[in-house]
Amino acid sequence: MAAQLLCDVRVKFVEKVTTPVLKQLLDDLNDDRVLNEEEMESVFEENKARADRARCLIDMVRKKGNKSSERMIKRIQERDENLYGELSLSVMASGTTAPAAPAPLSQVSNPDESPVSEVLLLSSAQFRSQKLMEGDRIYKPLDKPGRKRLALIINNVKFDCKGMLRRGADKDEERMETLLKGLGYEVVKHRDLSGEEMDKAMKEFSKRKEHAESDSTFVVIMSHGKRDTILGVHWNKDTPDVFSIDNVYSYLNTQGCPGLCNKPKVILIQACRGGEEGCVWMSDGIQDDSTGIESDDHRAHKEKDFISLLSCTPDTKSYRHVENGTFFVQYLVQEFNTHAHQDHVEELFTRVMRRFEEFPRQMVCKDRTTLSRHFYLFPGH
Incomplete structure (x- = not known):
């Protein structure tokens, strides 16, 4: 669910997040053991533009699954309430508004597994x-x-x-x-x-x-x-x-x-x-x-x-x-x-x-x- 929420807000996150907040999120996610030192460095060293760094970070975290994605959502709220509100994560993370996503099509091996x-x-x-x-x-x-x-x-x-x-x-x-x-x-x-x-x-x-x-x-x-x-x-x-x-x-x-x-x-x-x-x-x-x-x-x-x-x-x-x-x-x-x-x-x-x-x-x-x-x-x- 949380990984899908990050996927849903990916475009807006890349557009809105600032460089200072990106740096704070990297430190936070390292403290949370979501990212290791090498992954932190790669976000900034391998990407020069702010948007590319933001895209790299959110993709890296959401691919790690729901627990890592939940940590990132929580850290976004702590670091930038305005961004958290603009991404509508306060609504989507409430548990009553966002449905559990169907399995990604690339992962559906049995037709009966696509509710x-x-x-x-x-x-x-x-x-x-x-x-x-x-x-x-x-x-x-x-x-x-x-x-x-x-x-x-x-x-x-x-x-x-x-x-x-x-x-x-x-x-x-x-x-x-x-x-x-x-x-x-x-x-x-x-x-x-x-x-x-x-x-x-x-x-x-x-x-x-x-x-x-x-x-x-x-x-x-x-x-x-x-x-x-x-x-x-x-x-x-x-x-x-x-x-x-x-x-x-x-x-x-x-x-x-x-x-x-x-x-x-x-x-x-x-x-x-x-x-x-x-x-x-x-x-x-x-x-x-x-x-x-x-x-x-x-x-x-x-x-x-x-x-x-x-x-x-x-x-x-x-x-x-x-x-x-x-x-x-x-x-x-x-x-x-x-x-x-x-x-x-x-x-x-x-x-x-x-x-x-x-x-x-x-x-x-x-x-x-x-x-x-x-x-x-x-x-x-």
């Missing part, structure tokens, strides 16, 4: 008041009374081809629905659709009147896929039953969905984008065979205020545990549960990406990001 603890979203009342003072730097949330947030989940589990059954996908749907409801969205769900039916569901969702009284939306699509398409349940080599990912943007852009104009639209896609070979876990992959501006009565960006997170990079597979669901959804839900009370969506996505750093078979990626402000979810408000 994810379920944690309720943290409220962000004080943080919300603080952020609202930033004016046009953030997307303004609407208050609960009168607000009508909608989210869409499409989950293809059973296909005509029995070998394409997406075992564990029920867990993904359950987790995503729980998360979105916790964030204040009414969830519209569809299961096992053809490409044509997905297109219809997407179009109908874009026409919902509630969007005019909302401040944002989420669209979650989970299925098999290829580079730019989602596979429908009737797909086979002779029947190209697909839904184009581009249609998501077409239906929700300013022209297709005026009610969501200038409002954040978060797109989450769990699907393979190709057939590059992976490893022994059940894969969501099928072997692969192979921004404009509109003029109107007033000028408006045709495609704006989108942010998308895809479960893998182009041409590669996405991995799924046959009981616990996809690694993408497991880590995404955990990061939102732990950090959505204080981080904007793009920071949350970056956290998810970092969870895959030591798993070279899959890397999630952001796509078509056109957010012009920070989008905070403010759980509980």
